[in-house]
Each structure stands twice: as C-alpha cells, then as structure tokens.
Amino acid sequence: MIKWFESISQGLSAFREAVSTPAKAHLREAVGVTVDNDEDQWRRLTGDVDRDLSPMTQKRMRDMALYLWEANLLANRLIELPVAYLLAEGVQLTVKDEENQKVLDRFWKDPINEMDLKLPQKVRELALYGEQCYPTFVNEMNGHVRLGYLDPALIETVVTDPDNRSQVIGIVTVKDKKGMARRYRTIINGPEDVFSARTQEIRQTFSDGEAFYFTINDLSNGRRGRSDLLAQIDWLDGYEQFLFGELDRASFMRAFLWDVTLTGATPEEVAKRSKEIYPPAPGSVRVHNDAEIWAAVTPSLNAQDSSENARLFRNHVLGGATVPEHWYGGGGDVNRSTGESMGEPTFKVLSMRQRVIKHILESIGRYVLRQKAMAYGEGDPDFAAPAWSVTAIFPEMVAKDTAKYAAALQQVVMAAAAAVERHLMTAQTAVRLIGLVAGRLGVEIDAAAELRAAREEQSAQAEADVFTEPDGTPE
Structure with missing residues (x-):
C-alpha cells in the first residue's frame, strides 16, 4: 500500500513540474503566394503550347451540341442542311481497275459497313463532335476491311509525332471497368519508314489495332477537333429562350378578367356581392342596374413587335454558320436573283466540307485496296497509278440552270469560230474555251484530244464523200 502511494505521489510531482515549465515555442515565418483567378489558363512561353480545349470543355461541347441538335430547331437545321446537300443523292468510290472496283464495292456494301446507310451518320457526327475515330478489322486471308466506331467521349489522349506536332500517330482510350485502356495506331496508308526511328518505336506501343482519326475545325498545333456549333451554342440557346418568352407573352396577352365596380356600396355590401357574383358563361344574359359596372380587363404589357428582334438574333446565328436567311423560312425581300447570289458563300463553305469528306472516303478506299494488296503479297500499291487511284464522286449540290449555260455555250462557239476564221485565235485555244463552258454542263473536254x-x-468523212455519187449511192 505504501509503495502504491509513493508512485502516485511521484506521478503528481512530475505532472506539476511539466505544467509549471513553459513549453518551447516553435516559430514559423509567415509566407503566402498570390494566385490569379485565371492562373490555370496561363502557360510558360518556353513550354509546349496546347491549342485544344480543356477535357471538361471538350466534353461539355459534345453534350451541348448533341442536346441542341435534338431539341433546337435552328441548331438541327445548321447540321442537317449541309448533310443533305452533300449526301442526298449518294456517294460512290470508284477506281479504273475492274478487280479493284469489285474490292471497293464489296467493302461499301458489306453488311457491317453499310456505307450508304452509315455515311450520313458519320458526316453528321463529324459536324457535331468535330472528330471521328474508326477502328479497322481486317481479314488476314483476303484483306477485306470492316470499320468500327469509337465514340469521341471514349478518347482520352491523342498522341502526336514528337517531331511533327500536326501528325497524329496514336489514340488512347479511357480506362474500362477493369482499368484497361486501348491503344490504337492511326492509319497513314504508307510504310512505317515515313516516320523517324523514335516515332516508329512509339507507334509500336499502340498494339491494340489500327484506326482512322479525322478532325475538323482544328489547328495544326492542336490534337482534337471542334463542333460546328461551338461558337453558336450560347446564341442558339438564347434564341430559343427568347422564343419561349414570346410564347408566354402571347399567352398573357390573351388572358383577361372581369372588373366589377359597385357604385356607392359599403365594404359589407361589396363583400356580400363578391360571394354572389360569378363569371358569366358565353352567350348568357347579365342584368344589373346603373350602380354596377362590368368591364373585361386585358393586360397591357406595352411590348413592341418582337419580330425584328427575333430576326436579328436568328440572322446572327445563321450568319455565323454562313447560311442565308431564306434557307430558314425568313424570305424578307429576297427574290430569285438575290437568292442565288446570297447562296454562293454557303456553297463555297459546303464545297470546302465536301473536300474534307472526299479526302476521308478516298483515304478509307486506299486503305481497303492496300490491305487487299498486302494480303496477296503484292506490296504497297502506287496510288498515283490509274488502277489504284481511288476517287469519291459526289452529286451536284444544286441543280444547274442548263438553259443559261446552253445559251452561253452557243455564244462562245460562235465567237470562237469567228476568232479562228479571222486568225485571231488558234483552233486548240478555241476548243479549250468551249470546254470551259461545256464543263458547267458536266462535259469535260480535253482540247488537244478533242481537236x-x-x-x-473530218478526214474520214472527206474520204467517204470521194467515193459517193451525188445521189448518195456508192460509185
């Protein structure tokens, strides 16, 4: 017991000593860093410049573009009109060699590829998302190619050549539920030795297959594409909100209520009459004395006609997409003459997009023929040769005014013939001039060959005339 008290006493003494002894203070110098609101948006001048959108902005762009295409009439037309002008009558992949043409036809009509059906989808999504990725599946026996599809939302990283930032060499997908990501090597339609040794080593790490990767609205020092609707997303949403506001205002303007005035009535009489009164039914009879006045009251919002505001907002969006007003129901003062001239900038923009689609299809066609050649041990084909030169043929975007060009052709023929007769122009130049107008009618003329x-x-006809009697019978 005594030992127990002694231990308690020693513990209390140690505790009092610890409390009475001041603890050593640890001093730290105050330090801080001022961070700007947009600090994350600045990059070092000596660092690599990235011109792509941030991953979150890229995702939001895709989601908003898809939503507006589904729900906004104006946004839907901005996407669907170019698709219709480019692909309404169909597209063909052609090559002069008959065997190679059969290979292209087999690819085009494959039950998985179904290019006649899926091509509009691919062009539409290219405009919506700004990029498309098609993994390929090749039959090793005969080189037959089938296209897959990789949703742009599943693309995590686009890898470029370290020696050439504008050349994409691989695609890395997001990780799946098992934590695995796929690595696709982008297709270049050529041998690997077009890259440097270092780049070839990097491309060897992309071992999950090959894939096409195409972008639009991008920059040479960027990796990802941008939607055709990116610049107009906020304006399209604002225009739709404006129209919904006008719809609510129209509903309010049609609303009314009955205002009943009781002359000389006391508050008690007003309260009593309010319990007895009810809105009259249409066609009913209402009888009262001069002490009671009924009046239908409608709201006066003092709002001016908003059609001009709607036209202003709409034209702002349409102008940004290079679409004339009369293509979206706004006729205005447009007649046929001005309508044709107003459509010219639009067709120039559509022609540029047509060249992009043409390049995409011809690249796919060359890949199809190259896989066939490699499967049969023919090596890399010469795509400049007529037998391997793939051409994508698009329909005319607008019907030509043949009467106008026919009249122009007649005038040019007469003028060229007169110039040749007066020795002011060579016959070959005259034929070349005629060929320029004939080309507008879809007839291509090689001046030298045609002459x-x-x-x-003419010589054959002259020889035939020598051996023919005047009455038309042979001599």
Whole structure:
C-alpha cells in the first residue's frame, strides 16, 4: 500500500513540474503566394503550347451540341442542311481497275459497313463532335476491311509525332471497368519508314489495332477537333429562350378578367356581392342596374413587335454558320436573283466540307485496296497509278440552270469560230474555251484530244464523200 502511494505521489510531482515549465515555442515565418483567378489558363512561353480545349470543355461541347441538335430547331437545321446537300443523292468510290472496283464495292456494301446507310451518320457526327475515330478489322486471308466506331467521349489522349506536332500517330482510350485502356495506331496508308526511328518505336506501343482519326475545325498545333456549333451554342440557346418568352407573352396577352365596380356600396355590401357574383358563361344574359359596372380587363404589357428582334438574333446565328436567311423560312425581300447570289458563300463553305469528306472516303478506299494488296503479297500499291487511284464522286449540290449555260455555250462557239476564221485565235485555244463552258454542263473536254479527234473525223468523212455519187449511192 505504501509503495502504491509513493508512485502516485511521484506521478503528481512530475505532472506539476511539466505544467509549471513553459513549453518551447516553435516559430514559423509567415509566407503566402498570390494566385490569379485565371492562373490555370496561363502557360510558360518556353513550354509546349496546347491549342485544344480543356477535357471538361471538350466534353461539355459534345453534350451541348448533341442536346441542341435534338431539341433546337435552328441548331438541327445548321447540321442537317449541309448533310443533305452533300449526301442526298449518294456517294460512290470508284477506281479504273475492274478487280479493284469489285474490292471497293464489296467493302461499301458489306453488311457491317453499310456505307450508304452509315455515311450520313458519320458526316453528321463529324459536324457535331468535330472528330471521328474508326477502328479497322481486317481479314488476314483476303484483306477485306470492316470499320468500327469509337465514340469521341471514349478518347482520352491523342498522341502526336514528337517531331511533327500536326501528325497524329496514336489514340488512347479511357480506362474500362477493369482499368484497361486501348491503344490504337492511326492509319497513314504508307510504310512505317515515313516516320523517324523514335516515332516508329512509339507507334509500336499502340498494339491494340489500327484506326482512322479525322478532325475538323482544328489547328495544326492542336490534337482534337471542334463542333460546328461551338461558337453558336450560347446564341442558339438564347434564341430559343427568347422564343419561349414570346410564347408566354402571347399567352398573357390573351388572358383577361372581369372588373366589377359597385357604385356607392359599403365594404359589407361589396363583400356580400363578391360571394354572389360569378363569371358569366358565353352567350348568357347579365342584368344589373346603373350602380354596377362590368368591364373585361386585358393586360397591357406595352411590348413592341418582337419580330425584328427575333430576326436579328436568328440572322446572327445563321450568319455565323454562313447560311442565308431564306434557307430558314425568313424570305424578307429576297427574290430569285438575290437568292442565288446570297447562296454562293454557303456553297463555297459546303464545297470546302465536301473536300474534307472526299479526302476521308478516298483515304478509307486506299486503305481497303492496300490491305487487299498486302494480303496477296503484292506490296504497297502506287496510288498515283490509274488502277489504284481511288476517287469519291459526289452529286451536284444544286441543280444547274442548263438553259443559261446552253445559251452561253452557243455564244462562245460562235465567237470562237469567228476568232479562228479571222486568225485571231488558234483552233486548240478555241476548243479549250468551249470546254470551259461545256464543263458547267458536266462535259469535260480535253482540247488537244478533242481537236485531233475532230480532224480525224473530218478526214474520214472527206474520204467517204470521194467515193459517193451525188445521189448518195456508192460509185
């Protein structure tokens, strides 16, 4: 017991000593860093400049573009009109060699590829998302190619050549539920030795297959594409909100209520009469004395006609997309003459997009023929040769005014013939001039070949006339 008290006493003494002894203070110098609100948006001048959108902005762009295409009439037309002008009558992949043409036709009509059906989808999504990725599946026996599809939302990283920032060499996907990501090597339609040794080593790490990767509205020092609706997303949403506000205002303007005035009535009489009164039914009879006045009251919002405001907002969006007003129901003062001239900038923009789609299809066609050649041990084909030169043929975007060009052709023929007769122009130049107008009608003329064929035909006809009697019978 005594030992127990002694231990308690020693513990209390140690505790009092610890409390009475001041603890050593640890001093730290105050320090801080001022961070700007947009600090994350600045990059070092000596660092690599990235011109792509941030991953969150890229995702939001895709989501908003898709939502507006589904729910906003104006946004839907901005996407669907170019698709219709480019693909309404169909597209063909052609090559002069018959065997190679069969290979292209087999690819085009494959039950998985179904290019006639899926091409509008691919062009539409290219405009909506700004990029498309198509993994390929190749039959090793005969080289037959089938296209897959990789949703742009599943693309995590686009890898470029370290020696050439504008050349994409691989695609890395987001990780799946098992934590695995796929690595696709982008297709270049050529041998690997077009890259440096370092780049070839990097491309070897992309071992999950090959894939096409195409972008629009991008920059040379960027990796990802941008939607055709990116610049107009906020304006499209604001225009739709404006129209919904006008719809609510129209509903309010049609609303009314009955205002009943009781002359000389006391508060008690007003309260009593309010319990007895009810809105009259249509066609009913209402009888009262001069002490009671009924009046239908409608709201006066003093709002001016908003059609001009709607036209202003709409034209701002349409102008940004290079679409004339009369293409979206706004006729205004447009007649046929001004309508044709107003459509010219639009068709220039559509022609640029057509060249992009043409490049995409011809690249796919060359890949199809290259896989066939490699499967049969023919090596890399010469795509400049006519037998391997793939051409994507698009329909005319607008119907040509043949009467106008026919009249112009007649005038040019007469003028060229007169110039040749007066020795002011060579016959070959005259044929070339005629060919320029004939090209507007879809007839391509090689001036030298056409002139040579015409002279041979003329000589043959002259020889035939020598051996023919005046009455038309042979001698």
